[in-house]
Amino acid sequence: MKKQRDRARGMKANAGKAEAIAGLPVVKNDEVIIDIIGMNHDGEGVGRAEGYTLFVAGALPGEQARVKVLKTKKQYGYAKLLELLQTSPQRVTAPCPIYHQCGGCQLQHLGYSGQLEWKRQHVVDALERIGKLTVAKEDDSTAIRVLPTLGMSEPWRYRNKAQVPVGVTDGALVGGFYARGSHRIIDMETCLIQHENNDDVVAKVKEIARRLGISAYDEESGQGLLRHVVVKVGFKTGEMMLVLVTNGDKIPRAQEWIEAIRHEIPAVVSICQNVNKRQTNVIFGDVTRVLWGRETIYDYIGDVKFAISARSFYQVNPVQTEVLYGKTVEYAGLTGKETVIDAYCGIGTISLFLAQHAAKVYGVEIVPEAIEDARRNAKLNGMDNVTFEVGASEDVIPSWKEQDIEADIIVVDPPRKGCDPRLLETILEMKPERVVYVSCNPSTLARDLRVLEDGGYRTVEVQPVDMFPHTVHVECCSLLVRND
CATH class of the missing domain: 2.40.50.140 (Nucleic acid-binding proteins)
Known part of the structure; x- marks a missing residue:
């Protein structure tokens, strides 16, 4: 019944x-x-x-x-x-053998020139549809110029960081990427957008783990030890860091593991453990410890040296990061006399680029660890014309204004959700001559540009930059000037 x-x-x-x-x-x-x-x-x-x-x-x-x-x-x-x-003349055969299973890339079947054209059009569509902004069709000085996407001469093997989930399939430890639209792990030996050394480290770590009988984490039961293998490589220095994310404090046979990694992967100068016991999709837990070697590795973007720790955010495509930040400096129009505020400064990557050409740079970031890294990076490069402060931009910048700190240029590089509405209000109140908006999301970029335009600014130019070839993501650098 x-x-x-x-x-x-x-x-x-x-x-x-x-x-x-x-x-x-x-x-x-x-x-x-x-x-x-x-x-x-x-x-x-x-x-x-x-x-x-x-x-x-x-x-x-x-x-x-x-x-x-x-x-x-x-x-x-x-x-x-x-x-x-x-068939489209722009269709190509995806070179990755697991492209149709893996969810990491979405555009390998589209030729690279077609990807760059589509990314520009994606930006144009967002500006027009969401921001109700006018994009120049020809040489129209009253409309926004959206330039052709700046791509890579070699759009493969560009990622300096691998974050590989580990799990169990048919009783065996596997590590790779999630299948499209699921949490089923596709075991992977090579990824064509990863630096080759990252592939080697991940493969050897999996092999060592199997050899030592290390258990893999099971999402459903919450049992098992090894959750993720995170590898970072310095493109310019060649230094490598390995982070083992574990579902517990103790690693069985830890000394054997460390010795095997040191022997088989000599480029690794730092082996860390991060402990994450929570049943969550978030990769890292709160506790990180150095098992062997240094706390940081080093790399350069342009002439600026950066210390990279296990938890610090660092752009994953250093080649295109230099292109993007170069455009940021160009749009800022620095002569060496200006005061600049970097409203989402992270570990100071953009701030230190700007500091090479400005009189004074102020950086603000809500993550305390990032500000510690930013101060360390400023010291590392001998830059004493940069000040970093912890807090929300919309709270810190008004307090700077009360201290008579006036910005000639404000640079923003917010997360995907875009700028906090109060920060946009703060920018409009401070009235800098220029605003440079670095964005990883064309939709929220278009929304925020509309607010700034309504508040007295004009968007002059938008430069799309292909930071993530073969994926749907596109970064943009935009220049806004204050209407007289």
Whole structure:
């Protein structure tokens, strides 16, 4: 009787769902032929079936495809690519053997020049649709110039940090990347966007762990020791750091492990342990200790030297970081006399770049450990014209103003959620001559530019920079000047 009631409830729910989206030209499991007319922000092809939008992973604009409908909503649905009837000239064969399983890259099937064009268009679409801003079509001095995306001459092997989850598959320890849209780990021996040395370290650490019988963490049960293997490499120095993230304080046979790593991977100068006992998606826990070697490794961006600790944030593509920060300095228009505020300074990467060309730089960051790193990095480079303070930008910057600190230029490089509304208000109150906005999210960039434009600024130029080739992410550097 209970089963019959449950079945009746289920049929009623399904009928209600079908009624809610009645009138759609397709239903789940339908196979249809569609033309792909664009790509969304997730890199999925966008097609129409009798006017109804379908998103198709792996399809490119200009292609005709036979697809199977997987899921429908009122305004749009998702479909699986079954067959290409017409192929884009920009389509290439993805060189990565696990590309279609792994969720790390989304655009390897699109030629690199096509990726750069799409990323620029993605920025243009966000500015126009979300920010209601006017983008110049030709040489229009009253509209925003969005320049061609600055790409890499060699868009592979660019990442200096690997964060590899470890788990169990068929009773064996595996480490790789999560399958697209899941937490199932695809065991991986090589990643074409990782520095080759990172691949080597991850492979050897997995091999040593298996040899020593180290247990892998199981997300469902919360049991097992090794959760993540994190590897950092200095592109300019070649120094490497290994961080073992564990679900417990003690590592069995720790000395054997350390000796094996030192013997088999001589480039490693720092071996750390981070303890994370919580059942969470967050990689790091609160406790980090050095098991062997140094607390930091060093690397350079341009002429600036940085100390990188186990927990410190450092841009993962140092080649393109130099390009991005060079553009930031250019847009700041520094002559050596200016006072600059860096409103999300992190470990001081942008601040120290600016300090080479400015009279005084003030950096603010809410993470205390990052400010410790920033001060250390300033000292490391002998820069005494930089002051760093812990706190929220929207609280610290007004207090600086009360101390008669006036900024000629304010630089912001916020997280994906964009600038805090109070920070934008603070910028408008301080009225710097220029604002340089570095963004990793075109949507929140467009939203914030609209606020600054409404408050008396004009966006002159936006420069997209490809920090993460073969993924859908794009970084931007934007110049705003105060209206007279």
